[in-house]
Amino acid sequence: MTVKLCILFFVFASCSAERKPPSPAVRKYLEEVVSIMQANSINRAAINWVDFKKNLLAEASGAKTIEQAYPAVVFAIVALGDKHSFFVPARPVKGPELPTPKQPPIYLDEPVPGDIGYIRIPWVVGSQEKLDAYITSVQAQIKERDKRELKGWLVDLRGNMGGNMWPMLVVAGPILGEDTLGYFFDSNNIKTAWRYEKGKALLDGDVQAETANYYTLKSAQPVVAVLTDTLTASSGEAVAVAFKARKHTRSFGAGTCGVSTCNSSFYLSDGSIIWLTTAVLADRRLVPYGHSIAPDEPLKPTEVVPRAVRWIREEYKAKK
Secondary structure, eight states: OOOEEEEOOOOOOOOOSOOOOOOHHHHHHHHHHHHHHHHHOTTGGGSOHHHHHHHHHHHTTTOOSTGGGHHHHHHHHHHHOOSOOEEEOSSOOOSSSSOOOOOOOOOOOOOOOTTEEEEEOOOBOSOHHHHHHHHHHHHHHHHHHOOTTOOEEEEEOTTOOEEOHHHHHHHHHHHHOSEEEEEEEETTOOEEEEEEETTEEEETTEEEEEOSSOOOOSSSSOOEEEEEOTTOOTHHHHHHHHHTTOTTEEEEESOOOSOOEEEEEEEOTTSOEEEEEEEEEEETTOOBOSSOOOOSEEOOHHHHHHHHHHHHHHHHHHHO
């Protein structure tokens, strides 16, 4: 069984100087890697797999052990060209091939007028305990800030670099409303729907994340301004997609990172994991993405919140 997540990591290819054939064990391992990629990659139809395998074996030349082949697996992931797949080796890799990722920047909540609701939906990944705490914390903020006289909500996705999309949909659910929010389209163009219902984020009807004590807004179906920037990535982009085509909703800021796709986990024989991009995100109208999501109103950072507040007030008045 694979697990679908949207999460952003950066990987780097390596170069090898010697060109000696890899050992039989390494060759078998790399055949396993190619088999998974060829069967499941979102880009599988666009790749010449004969050349792909030849280049991968050349990259692994001289490798005698599975661990020595890890940089070649990273090379293969980069060669897929989806910019979202990544490799989690069973054992640490020595050397410069897999540098420690930089810590994401910290974004502070924006001050807003009293007639505007505000919630930042940050990135999250981790244990079930951490995901549950995330849901509890963010929904508590929504409940605390909700007032019947609000004209609308600012949903701030700036700096949300990804992680697990399902808790994010749970916390956004009270503002999104109960509905089908989007779809995954796989390499065979088969679609699976994701939606929000009563504190549950569902994939094709199966619960992916939930909270028993879900919150309902004092004023349903509010006006919503969605804020994005170039660090809104992966699961952050999934939440942005969830708001697409929603009534009384508009987005502001900068185009997203450009990995609006979905990853599935595949375990290799040595215990390593390939998180492979297997689907693109599509909105509730079945419009596919897989690229940077442009805001309805591109703005400089200093212009985003003031303009979004003005629009909420205008839209609220028009809605009435």
